[in-house]
Amino acid sequence: MLSQEPTKVSDHVYMLKGFPNVAIIVGDKATLVVDTGLGPRNGEIAMRAVKKLAKGSTLYLTTTHFHPEHLGGAAAFPESAILVRNVAQQIEADQAGMEMIKRFGERPEMKELRAGVTLRPADIVYDQQINLDLGGGVKVRLFWMGAAHTAGDEMIMVDPDSVLVSGDIVQQKQAAAAGFERGSVKNWIWMLDQIGGLRAKTILPDHSDPGPAEAMIQSQRRFLADLSDQVLVLKHQGMPADDAAKQITEKLKADYPDWEMWFGVPGSVKKAYLEYE
Numbered sequence: 001m002l003s004q005e006p007t008k009v010s011d012h013v014y015m016l017k018g019f020p021n022v023a024i025i026v027g028d029k030a031t032l033v034v035d036t037g038l039g040p041r042n043g044e045i046a047m048r049a050v051k052k053l054a055k056g057s058t059l060y061l062t063t064t065h066f067h068p069e070h071l072g073g074a075a076a077f078p079e080s081a082i083l084v085r086n087v088a089q090q091i092e093a094d095q096a097g098m099e100m101i102k103r104f105g106e107r108p109e110m111k112e113l114r115a116g117v118t119l120r121p122a123d124i125v126y127d128q129q130i131n132l133d134l135g136g137g138v139k140v141r142l143f144w145m146g147a148a149h150t151a152g153d154e155m156i157m158v159d160p161d162s163v164l165v166s167g168d169i170v171q172q173k174q175a176a177a178a179g180f181e182r183g184s185v186k187n188w189i190w191m192l193d194q195i196g197g198l199r200a201k202t203i204l205p206d207h208s209d210p211g212p213a214e215a216m217i218q219s220q221r222r223f224l225a226d227l228s229d230q231v232l233v234l235k236h237q238g239m240p241a242d243d244a245a246k247q248i249t250e251k252l253k254a255d256y257p258d259w260e261m262w263f264g265v266p267g268s269v270k271k272a273y274l275e276y277e
């Protein structure tokens with residue numbers, strides 16, 4: 001479950017710690033919530049925090065990607081909340097969202113939470129980027145740069161705080177999962193190179209703690225570059241993808257002993273096998 005009390009990340013950005021972390025960005029006129037938590041009970045916790053923190057009456061909601069714990073609490077948000085997401089993510093949610101919720105909910109601890117999950121379509125769908133003015137100088141840029149963890153990953157840059165809400169794309173010591181559905185290792189690396197240019201100071205990720213942007217981007221990139229380098233070597237040796245997935249995962253585990261979330265790595269290797277010649 002989400003933590004009840006928000007933690008302050010920067011002047012206008014708050015976090016409810018959980019799986020995933022929920023970001024609440026507060027301007028004078030409007031508030032933006034990033035991700036909902038799984039199920040209405042988590043969504044209610046987020047809404048209680050919003051009521052405490054909000055200064056203006058407009059409420060925006062957005063989701064970093066279509067996986068159940070990121071969008072599955074939307075039912076707890078008022079009808080008047082304006083849901084914004086990119087078109088690629090909306091398509092994924094339409095095509096595979098309910099199926100993912102069913103599969104996810106089979107884990108016993110999740111069964112209860114997923115009761116009452118409904119998928120809410122976006123009120124505003126954007127192509128690559130949308131800017132929202134939350135008032136009092138607080139501006140947010142919601143943007144999509146192609147596939148990485150999923151096809152519809154979104155990141156949110158908060159000005160003037162220089163905080164990047166990164167979803168799964170930049171994390172602290174979390175092994176990258178690009179192999180679910182339509183993710184991409186190659187584009188993920190490209191994205192990491194691009195977002196360096198945003199000059200964010202702090203990154204607030206979804207499944208780990210906030211930290212210094214530059215260092216987090218570099219370590220995330222190093223992990224994916226290591227994975228890709230090993231893919232290239234083994235592919236040229238003619239090793240089948242399944243064997244390479246096992247071998248590379250073991251090697252990375254040894255090289256990154258304090259990293260977590262390894263279940264998605266064999267899938268990332270297999271994805272890279274398709275992407276690299």
Ligand SMILES: [Zn+2]
Pocket residue numbers: 065067149168
């Ligand atoms: Zn995810």
